[in-house]
Amino acid sequence: MHHFLFVLGSNWRLSLAELDNYLKYSQNKGKIVDYSANIAIVEFEKLHQDRQYINKLMEIQFILGGCQKIAEIYDFIDIKTIQDAFPIQINKFRYVEKSRKKILHIIDNLIIGKQGIFPKVYESMFFATSIYPNLYDDKYYSDILVKHFLPFLNKEIMEILKQKGAEKALYYQYPEKNIKSGNLNPIFPHHIIKYELLSQNRAEIIFGFTEEGVYIARTFTTDDPNFKKRIDEERPYKEFESAISPKLAVIMLNFLNLFENRENKKILDPFIGNGTIGLFAILQDFQIHGSDINNQKVKNTIRNFYWLLELLEEEIPPFINKRVLNHDARNLSDAFELDFFDGISTEPNLGPFYKKKPYYTQAKELLDMELEPLYDEFFREAYQILKPNCRICFVSPIISTVDGNDIQVNIEKLARKNKFRLVPLLDLNRINNKINQKLKFGKQHVKTLIDAKKGQIIKRKLYVLEKQ
Numbered sequence: 001m002h003h004f005l006f007v008l009g010s011n012w013r014l015s016l017a018e019l020d021n022y023l024k025y026s027q028n029k030g031k032i033v034d035y036s037a038n039i040a041i042v043e044f045e046k047l048h049q050d051r052q053y054i055n056k057l058m059e060i061q062f063i064l065g066g067c068q069k070i071a072e073i074y075d076f077i078d079i080k081t082i083q084d085a086f087p088i089q090i091n092k093f094r095y096v097e098k099s100r101k102k103i104l105h106i107i108d109n110l111i112i113g114k115q116g117i118f119p120k121v122y123e124s125m126f127f128a129t130s131i132y133p134n135l136y137d138d139k140y141y142s143d144i145l146v147k148h149f150l151p152f153l154n155k156e157i158m159e160i161l162k163q164k165g166a167e168k169a170l171y172y173q174y175p176e177k178n179i180k181s182g183n184l185n186p187i188f189p190h191h192i193i194k195y196e197l198l199s200q201n202r203a204e205i206i207f208g209f210t211e212e213g214v215y216i217a218r219t220f221t222t223d224d225p226n227f228k229k230r231i232d233e234e235r236p237y238k239e240f241e242s243a244i245s246p247k248l249a250v251i252m253l254n255f256l257n258l259f260e261n262r263e264n265k266k267i268l269d270p271f272i273g274n275g276t277i278g279l280f281a282i283l284q285d286f287q288i289h290g291s292d293i294n295n296q297k298v299k300n301t302i303r304n305f306y307w308l309l310e311l312l313e314e315e316i317p318p319f320i321n322k323r324v325l326n327h328d329a330r331n332l333s334d335a336f337e338l339d340f341f342d343g344i345s346t347e348p349n350l351g352p353f354y355k356k357k358p359y360y361t362q363a364k365e366l367l368d369m370e371l372e373p374l375y376d377e378f379f380r381e382a383y384q385i386l387k388p389n390c391r392i393c394f395v396s397p398i399i400s401t402v403d404g405n406d407i408q409v410n411i412e413k414l415a416r417k418n419k420f421r422l423v424p425l426l427d428l429n430r431i432n433n434k435i436n437q438k439l440k441f442g443k444q445h446v447k448t449l450i451d452a453k454k455g456q457i458i459k460r461k462l463y464v465l466e467k468q
């Protein structure tokens with residue numbers, strides 16, 4: 001059985017949910033069979049039988065917002081063998097030696113061959129070893145895996161390659177100070193491109209841990225974060241304070257469940273601002289429409305769209321400047337036809353950009369008087385212009401207050417009132433939940449997920465709603 005390892009984005013819960021949704025609804029059906037805070041192990045129903053499956057993996061990589069790399073798995077070592085080979089305290093040396101031999105035997109068998117990590121021996125070979133722990137704050141990672149397992153793997157794999165006939169075998173050397181401190185990031189996607197680790201005589205070899213053990217895999221595709229960053233940072237108009245991240249924009253588009261014939265799918269961002277969601281929708285081939293109450297924002301977005309289409313060297317679609325309207329989201333049905341859109345992805349007005357936490361009463365007034373009525377009217381209108389059974393992916397704020405309590409709009413209630421069903425972001429029946437509290441999903445966790453940095457005053461909460 002072929003399995004693949006997906007390296008998750010920094011918001012791993014959201015990345016996992018995005019991946020599960022993709023595997024459930026796209027043509028490339030499959031299941032997440034194991035996971036940690038860094039990786040997901042995926043079993044596809046059919047994809048691996050396709051001769052062009054590497055191309056398909058590249059397509060999947062491009063579509064997903066929360067996936068850093070995709071690797072093919074060659075073998076698995078259970079956690080007990082690893083812990084026997086690399087114990088926290090060495091009591092029984094015999095065990096250590098025996099288990100290390102077992103690990104080496106496994107690696108020796110999978111490193112070269114038609115079904116191996118390298119298809120054959122090359123004169124000059126290069127590899128980078130990446131270890132993804134179960135959790136980064138795991139002491140076993142910083143004390144043992146980084147300081148002992150990683151050097152062991154590098155040295156032994158290099159030896160094996162030489163024994164098998166490589167004249168030159170080198171490995172990627174992480175900065176010594178990071179190894180000593182146990183604070184190490186596996187190599188970044190842009191390094192994979194820089195060191196040409198996707199070519200045949202070079203490889204990134206991933207050792208991805210879960211509670212069950214370690215999966216050994218070779219990277220086949222990687223995200224191109226520089227390109228997304230370029231779109232985000234170099235576009236003519238931007239406002240970092242109020243814009244969502246490229247990753248979140250792409251994830252939000254994917255939760256609309258429109259994976260096939262994207263070029264025919266009409267989607268709307270009715271609070272388009274400077275157009276982050278719109279730009280990534282163009283990149284992902286959708287027919288994007290937008291509107292905003294602020295005419296300057298409308299002009300900015302149109303300018304940004306032209307800029308991106310030129311960058312992509314794509315033909316400018318006719319009437320692109322008519323696709324973004326100066327319009328109030330509270331009466332969308334005046335501007336758009338009924339049952340017109342296949343999906344709506346949007347980040348509405350979230351309130352002022354607070355530099356200091358507001359008082360509870362202040363935030364409550366904002367929610368009650370401004371945001372809740374705005375969202376309510378928007379949902380009512382969205383119902384009219386959305387096709388049946390289609391979805392809204394919506395961001396709502398959680399505001400931290402000085403008095404200590406977080407406050408938010410009850411989106412589930414508003415959705416129900418306007419005949420939308422709240423779709424849980426992750427289907428708990430589809431994953432094997434974990435024992436570790438930090439990794440476990442509770443029922444409440446999966447209804448919605450949060451995208452926020454530590455200490456952020458306004459956190460973004462993601463909702464998926466379906467027209468009933």
Ligand SMILES: C[S@@+](CC[C@H](N)C(=O)[O-])C[C@H]1O[C@@H](n2cnc3c(N)ncnc32)[C@H](O)[C@@H]1O
Nearest residue numbers: 243271273274275276292293294328329348349
């Ligand atoms: C948080 S910003 C969206 C930012 C956007 N995601 C971006 O990347 O630039 C919210 C936008 O909603 C717009 N807005 C506020 N109230 C609105 C309304 N009633 N109808 C339409 N747009 C509105 C604001 O002008 C602002 O551009």
